Amino acid sequence: MRVILLGFTLCVIVLSYAACRADELDELVSLAFSNSPTLQAAREGSRQAEAACAATAEFLDPKTTATAGRLSGNAAAPLLASPAGIPAADAYGAAAAVEVPFRPGIYAGIGASEQYLINPIAGLDSGYRTLVGAQIRIPLLQDRGFSLWRQSQARQKELQAAAEARLLETRQAVRHAVEQAYLTYLVEIANAATSESATDRSQQLLKEAEELVRLKVVPEYQLAPARLELALRREEIYAANQAIDTARLRLEQILGVPPPELLTTNSNALITRITNLHIPEISATSSSFATRGAISEIEALSAAASAETRTLTDRLRPELGLSLRGVWATEDSSSAAANDGAGISGEDSSVAAVLVWTRPWSQTGAHARLREARAREAQLAEVLHEVQNRLSADKAAAHREFTGSGERLKEITIAVDQARRTLEAEAERFRLGEGRSRNVLDAQNDLTKAYRARNTIVAALLKAHSDFMFATGYQPDNNLAAELPPLGGTPGGH
Numbered sequence: 001m002r003v004i005l006l007g008f009t010l011c012v013i014v015l016s017y018a019a020c021r022a023d024e025l026d027e028l029v030s031l032a033f034s035n036s037p038t039l040q041a042a043r044e045g046s047r048q049a050e051a052a053c054a055a056t057a058e059f060l061d062p063k064t065t066a067t068a069g070r071l072s073g074n075a076a077a078p079l080l081a082s083p084a085g086i087p088a089a090d091a092y093g094a095a096a097a098v099e100v101p102f103r104p105g106i107y108a109g110i111g112a113s114e115q116y117l118i119n120p121i122a123g124l125d126s127g128y129r130t131l132v133g134a135q136i137r138i139p140l141l142q143d144r145g146f147s148l149w150r151q152s153q154a155r156q157k158e159l160q161a162a163a164e165a166r167l168l169e170t171r172q173a174v175r176h177a178v179e180q181a182y183l184t185y186l187v188e189i190a191n192a193a194t195s196e197s198a199t200d201r202s203q204q205l206l207k208e209a210e211e212l213v214r215l216k217v218v219p220e221y222q223l224a225p226a227r228l229e230l231a232l233r234r235e236e237i238y239a240a241n242q243a244i245d246t247a248r249l250r251l252e253q254i255l256g257v258p259p260p261e262l263l264t265t266n267s268n269a270l271i272t273r274i275t276n277l278h279i280p281e282i283s284a285t286s287s288s289f290a291t292r293g294a295i296s297e298i299e300a301l302s303a304a305a306s307a308e309t310r311t312l313t314d315r316l317r318p319e320l321g322l323s324l325r326g327v328w329a330t331e332d333s334s335s336a337a338a339n340d341g342a343g344i345s346g347e348d349s350s351v352a353a354v355l356v357w358t359r360p361w362s363q364t365g366a367h368a369r370l371r372e373a374r375a376r377e378a379q380l381a382e383v384l385h386e387v388q389n390r391l392s393a394d395k396a397a398a399h400r401e402f403t404g405s406g407e408r409l410k411e412i413t414i415a416v417d418q419a420r421r422t423l424e425a426e427a428e429r430f431r432l433g434e435g436r437s438r439n440v441l442d443a444q445n446d447l448t449k450a451y452r453a454r455n456t457i458v459a460a461l462l463k464a465h466s467d468f469m470f471a472t473g474y475q476p477d478n479n480l481a482a483e484l485p486p487l488g489g490t491p492g493g494h
Contacts, residue, residue, distance in 0.1 A: 024264055025182055025273075028255065032178045033171065035256035042170035049163035053156040059149045060101055065111075068094040091115035091129065099135075105145040107137040117331075133327035141320040151311040158304035162297045169293025176470040177254045180463060185247040185263075186270040187459040191452060192240035193267030198448040199233035201423075205444070206230055208430070209437050218430070222437040229441045270458055277465060289391050291473030298387060302380040309373040316366050318359035325352040395471040401464035405457050412454045419447040 033039060070092055097111030113131040142148075206226040212218045252258050289295045328349045423443040429435035 024269075025179065028182055028251070028259065029175050029178050031257065031259075032174050032255045036174050036254065037256050039167075039170050039174050040256075042167045046160075046163040046167045049156075049160040053153075053160040056149070056153040056156050059146070059153075062098050062100040064096065064098050066094075066096040091117045095131075101146065101149075103146065105139060105143075105147075107135075109135045109137075111135075127332050129329065129331045131327060131329045133325065135326075136324045138322045139319070140322060142314055142317040143319075147314050148311055151307045151314070155304045155307035155311070158300045158307060162300035162304065165293045165296035165300055167293070169297060172293055172470060172474060174254065175474070176466060178251070179466040179470075181247065181251040181254050183270070183273075183459055183462050183466070185244070185251055186273070187455050188240065188243045188247045189265060190267050190270045190455040190458075192237070192244055194448060194451045194455065195233060195236040195240045197451075198444060199230065199237055201444050202226065202230040202233045202441070205427075205430075205437060205440055212431070212433065217433040218437070225438045225441055229444070270455060270462070273462055274458060277462075289388065289471075289473055292391060292471070293473070294387055295384070295391070295473075298380060298384045302377065302384065305373060305377045305380055309370065309377060312366065312370040312373050316363060316370065318357060320358075321356045323352070323354040323356060325354065326350070391471050395468060398464045398468035398471055402461060402468060405461035405464060408457050409454070409461060412450060412457055416447070416450045416454055419443070419450040423447050 093113055093115035095111065095113035097109055099107055099109035101107050111131075111133050115129045115131075117127050117129060139146075206223070209218065209223050209226045213220050213223060248259060248263070326349070328347070330347045423440070423446070426435055426440045426443040430437060430440045
């Protein structure tokens with residue numbers, strides 16, 4: 001009846017604690033997501049990649065050229081062919097031109113020039129000359145259809161996807177680190193409770209031994225082991241408190257800010273966390289890690305490397321472009337021979353269709369850069385293979401640790417129960433004067449050791465579950481029930 005009542009009381013305590021503190025880990029993860037310097041750096045990296053991707057749109061921006069000054073010789077509008085029949089002359093002038101890229105691969109431009117002739121040919125006074133022209137350029141080999149821009153844009157998009165995947169991987173890594181640090185903190189809390197309970201038992205034994213010695217039920221020499229054990233247990237409490245402080249500092253390091261003052265100090269929290277724990281079965285042929293940021297990042301980097309390879313391959317082709325040009329010109333000047341200074345004006349126009357071919361004598365650098373890009377593609381393919389192998393091993397190892405810890409937990413639960421029974425029996429024998437304090441202390445140490453082992457196994461089970469979820473990218477379908485044994489008793493042995 002007492003065992004049933006104890007179990008009922010424990011269930012009430014555990015359920016009450018779970019109701020009020022079940023979301024503490026989620027709160028810590030949210031705190032880390034908001035404050036972790038590592039995660040903030042990854043966010044800034046994602047913003048950089050987004051800005052770099054948006055910058056590629058500048059290729060389609062119109063490009064304007066404007067000039068003004070003293071012109072010498074046969075002048076023409078910028079980017080345009082000179083009109084036929086215009087005499088060479090010196091002039092002050094100003095010119096402007098605009099060129100706009102149009103999909104799928106055409107550069108269209110228009111330009112105008114206004115000049116004041118100051119040294120015209122014989123028989124003419126100074127006057128004005130106006131040039132207006134238009135041009136269409138079409139790349140035919142290299143950069144045909146704006147291929148260089150399109151590949152650059154594709155590369156930047158993949159680099160942006162890689163940065164976003166790196167941000168996802170960082171979030172997953174931060175979450176995993178918080179989980180691991182929090183579990184370490186909980187196990188230190190549980191171990192401290194075990195040490196305090198062991199100290200209380202040692203102190204109680206010493207009081208009982210002193211009373212039995214006073215009543216001459218046991219000899220006085222049996223006090224020494226009890227005093228020794230009490231000193232050792234008190235030293236353990238100092239060590240346990242130091243371990244708690246260290247675990248809290250490590251958690252603070254990951255969070256980026258001090259953890260909340262209300263961070264639990266309940267020794268049952270470690271055991272409570274395995275209630276209703278879930279983990280899926282692993283398929284022997286399963287190798288998909290679609291939700292893991294590390295895999296997505298490498299795949300995006302591989303796609304970016306492929307785009308770079310295509311760009312460098314295109315650059316090896318000669319430049320061949322077709323230019324269609326047209327220019328209209330008009331002049332307004334006066335004749336020096338005419339008495340009345342009659343004005344002379346004229347118009348002229350010209351058209352041209354020009355093929356321009358360009359190829360460097362040597363392409364040593366271009367070929368070397370192409371080999372570099374292809375080697376980078378091959379490297380990323382091997383890195384992807386290595387990461388997939390590692391994640392598969394991590395997943396399988398975490399699942400094996402989880403299932404193995406579950407089996408160990410069943411055995412250690414039995415050991416805890418038997419150690420408690422043994423301690424009760426030895427304590428009763430000592431009170432009757434039939435045993436020694438050393439026997440009671442050995443039984444106490446066995447119980448303490450069993451509780452510590454149970455804390456370690458529970459922590460290993462929880463960390464294995466965290467490792468499994470991290471390896472699989474915290475997939476939402478990891479929700480199959482896993483059967484765990486009833487633990488019975490608190491970490492402190494109450």
